[in-house]
Amino acid sequence: MATLIDAPPPTVAAPTSKSAGGGLGRYILIRFLLIFPTIFILVTLVFFLMRITGDPITAAQGGRLPQEQIDALVHQAGYDRNLFIQYIEYLGHIATGNFGRTISDGRPVIEMLAKFGAATLELSINAVMVALLVGIPLGMFAAHKRDKVPDAVLRMFAILCYATPVFFAGLLLKLTFSVGLGWFPVAGRASTTTELAMGRLAAPTGVYWLDALRSGNLAAFGDIVHHAVLPAVALGLLTAGVFLRLVRTNVIGTLGRDYVEAGRSRGVSEYRLVTKHAYKPALIPIITVMGLQIALLLGGAVLTETTFEWKGLGYQLAQYLTARDFVAVQGIVMLLAVIVAITNFVVDIAAALIDPRVRY
Amino acid sequence: MGTTVLEPKKKSLLNRLPVSSHIRQSVGLQRTMLLIGVVLCAVFVVAAIFAPVLAPYGYSQISDDAGSFPAQAEPGGKHLMGTTVGGYDVLSRMIWGSQTAMAVIVAAVLMSIFLGVFLGLVSGYFGGWLDRVLVVIADAIYAFPTLLVAIVMSIAINKGQSGFWGGILACGFAITAVFVPQYFRVIRAETIRLKAEPFVESAQVVGASSARIISRHIFSNATRTLPLIFTLNASEAILTLAGLGFLGFGIEPSSAAEWGFDLNKAMSDASSGIWWTGVFPGLAIVLTVVGLTLVGESINDLNDPRLRGRKAAGAKGAPGPSTAAAQSAIAANVRGL
Numbered sequence: 001m002a003t004l005i006d007a008p009p010p011t012v013a014a015p016t017s018k019s020a021g022g023g024l025g026r027y028i029l030i031r032f033l034l035i036f037p038t039i040f041i042l043v044t045l046v047f048f049l050m051r052i053t054g055d056p057i058t059a060a061q062g063g064r065l066p067q068e069q070i071d072a073l074v075h076q077a078g079y080d081r082n083l084f085i086q087y088i089e090y091l092g093h094i095a096t097g098n099f100g101r102t103i104s105d106g107r108p109v110i111e112m113l114a115k116f117g118a119a120t121l122e123l124s125i126n127a128v129m130v131a132l133l134v135g136i137p138l139g140m141f142a143a144h145k146r147d148k149v150p151d152a153v154l155r156m157f158a159i160l161c162y163a164t165p166v167f168f169a170g171l172l173l174k175l176t177f178s179v180g181l182g183w184f185p186v187a188g189r190a191s192t193t194t195e196l197a198m199g200r201l202a203a204p205t206g207v208y209w210l211d212a213l214r215s216g217n218l219a220a221f222g223d224i225v226h227h228a229v230l231p232a233v234a235l236g237l238l239t240a241g242v243f244l245r246l247v248r249t250n251v252i253g254t255l256g257r258d259y260v261e262a263g264r265s266r267g268v269s270e271y272r273l274v275t276k277h278a279y280k281p282a283l284i285p286i287i288t289v290m291g292l293q294i295a296l297l298l299g300g301a302v303l304t305e306t307t308f309e310w311k312g313l314g315y316q317l318a319q320y321l322t323a324r325d326f327v328a329v330q331g332i333v334m335l336l337a338v339i340v341a342i343t344n345f346v347v348d349i350a351a352a353l354i355d356p357r358v359r360y
Numbered sequence: 361m362g363t364t365v366l367e368p369k370k371k372s373l374l375n376r377l378p379v380s381s382h383i384r385q386s387v388g389l390q391r392t393m394l395l396i397g398v399v400l401c402a403v404f405v406v407a408a409i410f411a412p413v414l415a416p417y418g419y420s421q422i423s424d425d426a427g428s429f430p431a432q433a434e435p436g437g438k439h440l441m442g443t444t445v446g447g448y449d450v451l452s453r454m455i456w457g458s459q460t461a462m463a464v465i466v467a468a469v470l471m472s473i474f475l476g477v478f479l480g481l482v483s484g485y486f487g488g489w490l491d492r493v494l495v496v497i498a499d500a501i502y503a504f505p506t507l508l509v510a511i512v513m514s515i516a517i518n519k520g521q522s523g524f525w526g527g528i529l530a531c532g533f534a535i536t537a538v539f540v541p542q543y544f545r546v547i548r549a550e551t552i553r554l555k556a557e558p559f560v561e562s563a564q565v566v567g568a569s570s571a572r573i574i575s576r577h578i579f580s581n582a583t584r585t586l587p588l589i590f591t592l593n594a595s596e597a598i599l600t601l602a603g604l605g606f607l608g609f610g611i612e613p614s615s616a617a618e619w620g621f622d623l624n625k626a627m628s629d630a631s632s633g634i635w636w637t638g639v640f641p642g643l644a645i646v647l648t649v650v651g652l653t654l655v656g657e658s659i660n661d662l663n664d665p666r667l668r669g670r671k672a673a674g675a676k677g678a679p680g681p682s683t684a685a686a687q688s689a690i691a692a693n694v695r696g697l
Contacts, residue, residue: 041500049516152389159657163649165599167606167623168642175635186631299505303603307627317511318607326515333508340503 024352031348035341042337043094046330047087056103056326094334102328104320109331112316117335119189119312120301122207123235126228127297127304128290130236131243136286138240139247144274146252154244161241166300170234170307177230184230187309235304239293246289250282284354291347295340382662394658400651407455408462417452450636454644456617460528461648465597467532468539469590475536476543481574481582483544484551495548498541506596507603510534514609527611531604535597546589550582591656595649602645619645 050056057073065073074080093100099109142154178186189208209228212221254260255278263277264270302314309315313332320328383394407414483491501509513534554560555578563573605611605620619641626638 037496038500038503041497042504045497045501046512049512052516147389159650159653160646163595163599163646163653165602165606165620165623165642165645167603167620167627168638168645171623171627171638171642174631175639179631295503295505299507299603302505302507303606306607321511322608329511329515333512336508337504340505344503 027352028349031345035345038341039338042341043091043334044087046333046337047090048083050326050330051083051086099331099334100327102320102325102331104323104325104328109328112328113313113331113335116311116313116316118207119310120298120305120314122189122209122228123231123301123304123310123312124297125207126232127235127239127301130232131239131293134236134240135243136247139244140251140274140279142244142248143251143255143278144270146248151248154248158241158244161237161244164237166234166238166303167307169237170230170304173230173234174307185227189224189227189310231304231308231310234307235297235300238300239297242289242293242296243286246286247279247282250285251278254278254281284351287354288347288351291344294343294347298336298340382659390658390661393654394662397651397654397656397658400647401655404458404648404651405462407458409459411456411459414455417449450622450640453617453622454619454640457619457622457641457644458648460611460616460618461598461601463528464531464535464601465594467528468535468597469593471532471536472539472543472593473586473590476540477547477579477582477586479540480544480547481551481578484548485555485570485574485578487552491548494544498544501537502541502545506538506600509538510600510604511607511609513537514604527616531601531611534604535600538600539593539597542593543586543589547582551578554578554581588656588660591652591659595652595656598645598649598652 057079058070071080079086099113101108102112138154138157142151145151174186177183208224209221212218212224251274255273257278260273260277263273268277298314301312302317304310305312305314306318313335317329317332320326320332383391383398479494483494510531511534513536514530517530517533560573560577563577568577601618602620602623605618605622606624608621608624611618611621622641623638623645626634626641629635629637
């Protein structure tokens with residue numbers, strides 16, 4: 001989604017003539033209420049699109065079971081009724097948190113989401129950390145060296161980050177660091193012993209490194225980090241390029257401001273100018289864009305998890321897609337939609353809190 | 361987004377063609393990047409068009425007169441880039457893959473331009489409840505991960521499996537669903553801006569019909585940014601197609617070659633140190649996307665006079681945002697609505 005577009009300092013330039021009175025509370029409320037139509041539209045679209053060509057049972061079992069048996073199953077599940085009635089019923093179920101049962105293994109979808117969501121969350125957090133650690137310093141450096149060789153090299157690097165599909169990046173990382181050099185494990189979230197130890201924990205969060213730290217199991221923590229490096233780098237680099245360009249653009253913008261010039265004339269070092277004076281105002285658009293990146297990140301997570309057999313939502317999604325289990329697919333897609341909608345809400349609020357000019 | 365509408369004078373055709381005129385304008389590093397991009401794109405297009413001539417074997421060929429191809433043969437000899445587990449020739453599938461990618465891009469981009477531009481014009485010009493509904497739907501889709509939109513669409517179209525043309529169309533439609541909201545937003549924003557321009561008002565006063573105003577006066581002015589969005593989106597279309605293929609939602613291997621699908625099959629090879637089955641199709645994706653991106657970005661920078669290379673004047677001292685300002689303007693317009 002227009003990932004390469006260096007997002008604008010979005011609202012700074014736009015005159016906020018439309019903001020009529022209101023205030024922060026009102027803004028937050030309106031923005032919060034806007035989540036619901038977004039989710040509702042996505043639920044509706046996904047429901048009808050997934051059902052337009054037939055019922056999920058035929059899709060999953062077609063050809064494997066005799067037709068009468070499929071018909072019986074379809075009838076039993078109520079998939080042969082009017083689609084609109086099913087839709088209303090589906091909405092009712094969702095409102096009460098009932099996403100149905102997966103067809104391939106008969107588990108409640110909600111349970112599956114809770115179990116694998118934590119793994120995806122963990123991967124996303126790791127990836128964002130990599131993206132920020134790589135993107136922000138390099139972006140500041142590129143801004144500092146503007147229009148010189150390092151800047152051109154970093155620009156190329158950013159394009160490469162975007163142009164490389166995460167699964168290809170993952171493949172290259174695996175070939176180099178796992179198979180070639182043997183530094184990191186090929187796949188998985190942890191070694192078997194650690195997985196078992198994590199499984200025995202009472203009230204786990206599901207985010208492994210957090211669980212390991214809470215239980216004071218340092219060996220497990222090391223093992224988890226060891227496994228997490230390659231997937232986090234593969235997914236993190238995808239967004240690192242975007243951050244790099246964004247930081248560069250914004251730092252260049254703020255470096256030209258008068259107050260930076262004033263600092264320079266007072267003898268403030270160039271390093272300090274870039275890292276302190278110009279950097280902080282440049283952060284605001286980064287927060288906004290981070291929100292937009294969540295969608296990119298989740299899409300990438302699906303592919304990264306498949307590449308590294310990281311047992312999260314994305315990995316499950318790929319499995320269920322292969323099994324043509326569209327009830328499960330629908331559940332995962334809906335959860336991701338809700339996450340995206342809520343993230344966008346949080347990001348908008350954060351932007352409004354940081355920069356009072358942001359209101360619409 | 362300047363408001364100048366008419367070219368001052370007609371230049372020669374070569375000068376007016378989007379890319380070639382940009383090459384003439386560019387200098388230094390910018391020119392190098394644009395030229396690299398153009399060359400990469402040219403290689404891609406040539407490979408796609410002449411795949412039957414260039415590829416040593418067919419995409420699903422596993423034997424020739426001398427017998428079956430060896431499985432997982434190392435690069436060299438008869439198979440310059442080796443063979444896969446199934447005995448396919450990697451080089452051939454890489455070349456044929458460009459044809460699949462190009463077919464999908466053309467299908468997807470044409471469909472999304474047609475739909476997106478049409479909806480954007482109508483929605484922006486007439487406004488009202490139709491506009492509101494379309495904007496809300498487009499926003500909802502826009503915020504959603506592109507890959508998931510594409511997955512849902514390809515399930516809706518064919519339950520995720522099909523032959524060559526069916527697969528191309530399904531992938532095309534899936535990617536279209538991703539892009540329509542983007543074209544829609546841009547064109548709608550432009551239309552709303554143009555609607556208030558004097559030349560539209562004068563056309564209304566003269567009594568021109570809405571259809572005529574939209575098709576003649578607004579359309580030709582609102583679509584100037586399309587080549588840019590096209591190149592940016594073409595690269596994303598390739599990535600989406602590869603993502604779909606990687607998840608096994610592309611086109612069947614026997615009916616076409618598809619890079620993402622080949623990469624998926626190569627994943628299991630990687631653990632045993634077989635690198636050639638994955639690295640080559642992966643490189644094909646990266647190079648094509650880099651090429652398209654370089655062309656798109658260069659055009660974007662060159663279209664914005666503030667960003668155009670200024671060797672003589674010295675490049676320093678321009679405080680404005682340094683890349684994609686035009687895009688930022690579009691994005692800002694659209695986001696702020």
